[in-house]
Amino acid sequence: MKTPLFERQSVGGVIARDGFEYQDSYLLQKFPFLLSQSAFSHAVSEVLGDVEIRYFRPTGGTLCELYEAKGYQLTKAAFWEEIERFKHLHTEAPDEYVRFSLVCDDFNNEFGPLFRMLERYRGVGQSLNADSKIRQGAVGEVIAAVVALGQSQATAEFVLNRVSFSKHRSSDADGAFTSNLNSALPVLGDMRSREIDAFRKNCANLVNTSAKHTVYRADIEHALLTAAPSERSQWLSVAAEISLQSCPPCTISELSLDVGAFNGEKRGSLGIEQWHSLQTQLEELSGFLHASRAGRAIALSAKQRISLACVIGHTFSATRGHTLRMTHNGSTFDTSDHERVNGPFFQVTDITAAVPHDEAVAAISFPYSQADDVKLATDGLGLRDLAQLHLASSKAIENMKDLNTAVHEAKAALSSFRSRHRLKRLHLFIKAPAVFAMALGHRLNGIGTIQLYDWIDLAYKPTAELT
Numbered sequence: 001m002k003t004p005l006f007e008r009q010s011v012g013g014v015i016a017r018d019g020f021e022y023q024d025s026y027l028l029q030k031f032p033f034l035l036s037q038s039a040f041s042h043a044v045s046e047v048l049g050d051v052e053i054r055y056f057r058p059t060g061g062t063l064c065e066l067y068e069a070k071g072y073q074l075t076k077a078a079f080w081e082e083i084e085r086f087k088h089l090h091t092e093a094p095d096e097y098v099r100f101s102l103v104c105d106d107f108n109n110e111f112g113p114l115f116r117m118l119e120r121y122r123g124v125g126q127s128l129n130a131d132s133k134i135r136q137g138a139v140g141e142v143i144a145a146v147v148a149l150g151q152s153q154a155t156a157e158f159v160l161n162r163v164s165f166s167k168h169r170s171s172d173a174d175g176a177f178t179s180n181l182n183s184a185l186p187v188l189g190d191m192r193s194r195e196i197d198a199f200r201k202n203c204a205n206l207v208n209t210s211a212k213h214t215v216y217r218a219d220i221e222h223a224l225l226t227a228a229p230s231e232r233s234q235w236l237s238v239a240a241e242i243s244l245q246s247c248p249p250c251t252i253s254e255l256s257l258d259v260g261a262f263n264g265e266k267r268g269s270l271g272i273e274q275w276h277s278l279q280t281q282l283e284e285l286s287g288f289l290h291a292s293r294a295g296r297a298i299a300l301s302a303k304q305r306i307s308l309a310c311v312i313g314h315t316f317s318a319t320r321g322h323t324l325r326m327t328h329n330g331s332t333f334d335t336s337d338h339e340r341v342n343g344p345f346f347q348v349t350d351i352t353a354a355v356p357h358d359e360a361v362a363a364i365s366f367p368y369s370q371a372d373d374v375k376l377a378t379d380g381l382g383l384r385d386l387a388q389l390h391l392a393s394s395k396a397i398e399n400m401k402d403l404n405t406a407v408h409e410a411k412a413a414l415s416s417f418r419s420r421h422r423l424k425r426l427h428l429f430i431k432a433p434a435v436f437a438m439a440l441g442h443r444l445n446g447i448g449t450i451q452l453y454d455w456i457d458l459a460y461k462p463t464a465e466l467t
Contacts, residue, residue: 031203104167418448
């Protein structure tokens with residue numbers, strides 16, 4: 001038995017590339033949309049389907065949306081045969097082939113009511129609560145509609161959860177490319193007609209190679225910047241958005257990471273392996289961003305717990321070339337802005353240990369003191385005999401200048417403290433806005449090994465380790 005990769009249906013298109021203008025025209029007009037999707041990794045033709053669009057997967061590898069593109073109207077029997085093949089591929093690789101699309105020049109009118117129901121459910125229907133009886137009733141009606149077309153309950157649920165349908169006319173490809181460029185990438189609204197034409201031709205050349213060579217996001221971006229070099233600075237200013245949530249969005253096209261456990265009340269019980277796994281996923285994401293685009297800006301929420309914020313900033317560090325656009329309590333802080341205010345932000349207290357040691361304690365707190373809490377923590381954790389550095393302030397972070405000043409002073413004080421005491425390991429306690437922790441982590445290189453702590457259940461508990 002052949003695996004799906006070697007089935008006749010999979011290899012036929014590569015062998016007989018002529019006559020595949022329809023699926024090529026569909027892929028071409030999708031390129032602007034793909035550039036707008038933060039998780040888009042690469043596209044390829046004629047692997048297991050006509051077109052595969054692949055997206056970054058935080059746990060490693062990619063997630064795939066597979067397209068079958070037919071330039072004609074399928075018979076009802078052929079339509080359901082395509083759905084059955086989609087189901088087979090998902091069964092073979094459920095963590096890889098997760099979304100499917102059937103694209104045709106037209107569809108049998110019998111499917112019209114089902115398509116309209118799916119469009120409404122996946123559109124405005126998503127605004128309803130997950131436990132809404134109205135939403136649950138809509139699910140039941142969609143499933144009933146598929147069953148009424150002679151299919152099983154399992155097929156109906158598969159269609160509802162994993163299959164999309166769309167029409168495409170190859171004669172409209174050039175116009176669709178321009179229209180999609182304008183709607184998906186408004187930042188490029190000043191592109192001239194000749195630049196759009198050049199970009200489309202560059203993309204067409206990429207499509208022509210897609211059956212034998214993978215087309216990466218970086219290739220499409222290069223095609224854009226080659227065709228429109230005047231748009232380079234504007235394009236590179238666009239930040240890659242990363243969603244950090246306890247329940248990331250169900251879409252696979254946007255970068256997201258499930259950080260719920262690291263923000264939750266039980267984060268103090270997480271072991272070093274779980275924190276290391278998170279750091280590995282963040283490093284994979286950093287590597288993907290570097291490989292897939294020329295820009296280095298990242299947009300994300302800094303409204304996280306202290307240790308998580310610091311870990312994220314440390315992974316997407318300045319030394320790796322990243323800049324962060326952090327939203328926090330309605331304000332945006334951009335690390336590409338380096339302006340600082342005059343005057344000291346912190347009051348510094350340095351306590352030397354009676355006996356020198358290669359470990360020490362550092363505590364940073366503002367606008368409220370944490371001295372008493374840190375003393376209890378160091379006593380309880382066996383750290384009280386170590387040298388200590390305390391940075392305290394009654395000031396608040398009002399803008400990026402304040403944040404830069406606080407981070408600059410903290411980094412300089414930590415670096416000096418480490419050198420003065422010849423430290424190998426620093427126990428770091430932070431009681432401050434999370435945006436400070438993220439920005440400090442972003443600049444926290446050259447300090448050696450750092451053990452972070454979070455305030456959990458009225459006590460400081462060890463969390464992540466930075467190296």
